[in-house]
Amino acid sequence: MKAFFEKIPAIEETTFLARRIVIPYFDAPLHYHPEYELTLIIKGNGKRFVGDSIENFEVGDLVLLGSNLPHFWRSDKSFYENEEPISEAIVIQFSTDFVKNILEKLPECRSIVTMLNLSKAGIKFSETFKPLFAKIIEEKETKRLIALIDLLENLSQTIDYQLLASEHFNIKPDDAENERMRKILEFTLDNFQNEISIHAIAEIAHLTVPSFCRYFKSRTRKTYVDYLNEIRLSHARKLLINSELGISQVGLECGFRNLSHFHRIFKNQVGVTPLAYRRSF
Known part of the structure; x- marks a missing residue:
């Protein structure tokens, strides 16, 4: 929309x-x-x-x-x-x-x-x-x-x-591109707990994969994979604080199918391991 x-x-x-x-x-x-x-x-x-x-x-x-x-x-x-x-x-x-x-x-x-x-x-x-x-x-x-x-x-x-918005954000409210970006965001929010391929999200945006990668990075100054991981890690931090799920289950709930990958991405972005983050709260 x-x-x-x-x-x-x-x-x-x-x-x-x-x-x-x-x-x-x-x-x-x-x-x-x-x-x-x-x-x-x-x-x-x-x-x-x-x-x-x-x-x-x-x-x-x-x-x-x-x-x-x-x-x-x-x-x-x-x-x-x-x-x-x-x-x-x-x-x-x-x-x-x-x-x-x-x-x-x-x-x-x-x-x-x-x-x-x-x-x-x-x-x-x-x-x-x-x-x-x-x-x-x-x-x-x-x-x-x-x-x-x-x-x-x-x-x-x-x-x-x-x-909040990046310094490069400059979408005019009546810009037709709002519709495309909205579809991308809505699909990501609804499906980040599942596997999302670049091919699938490019189809949502009605772009080829190379065009989508250029389009998304030009508007957000980050790759779609980095953006998707940010949303997943945001949800992971919430689960680590507010739930009693095991660390591996938290990773699965947030869309990470590989536990070591979840640990590596989490530590790179947050600065500590998921377990250390939970203990700090």
Whole structure:
């Protein structure tokens, strides 16, 4: 599916929109919108896609998205098996007019504007600032706006953050290539636990194998095999922490059919063996 444009009507009537979302699971399709967005995960876990970045998300995951940056959150398959699944997030969206007409004209907000300029790649923060999010939900009118600026100021002062999309990521929201990349990502997410050949993924992209390899590396600055291993290792780290599966079973669950290969790839990427990683938690 192609990334679709999401219209947020409430933004036209107020400076920003803040809401607490409670749903069975996160399954929104790939989308984008002109508004900046802050998302704090209160309950739930799964995979987060921002630009060309795919990572696990869990409780406390806090991300700032720039204008028109394609994104979506998707709950893990295991989450769908719960009898009464509950996913919850606080989402704040504010307009580019608010940034241009107010924040950019206030010298006191320089650090906030600098942060918002970085958010075109998406920013993940280590601290959740949950009390400030709660205050925005609870306050009304002017106090609510002041609470938002207070939150943005606190975020702009932290040094513990991570940019998500690669510096080379530059997919325009209306670019037809979004559809091709979406198919590649969706197929990879749905099948990374199984064997995926380059021939199979090239067919999904409707490209020859050489063309697919060039295409994927030009857009992500990594080979598809490296990218696939990143997703598998991300899932492996989660299983090593949250399950009692044996090391060999973890490798199999993540798509590694050879245990020594799993150990080698894991140690090269994470820096320690799977067993040492588990023991550290």
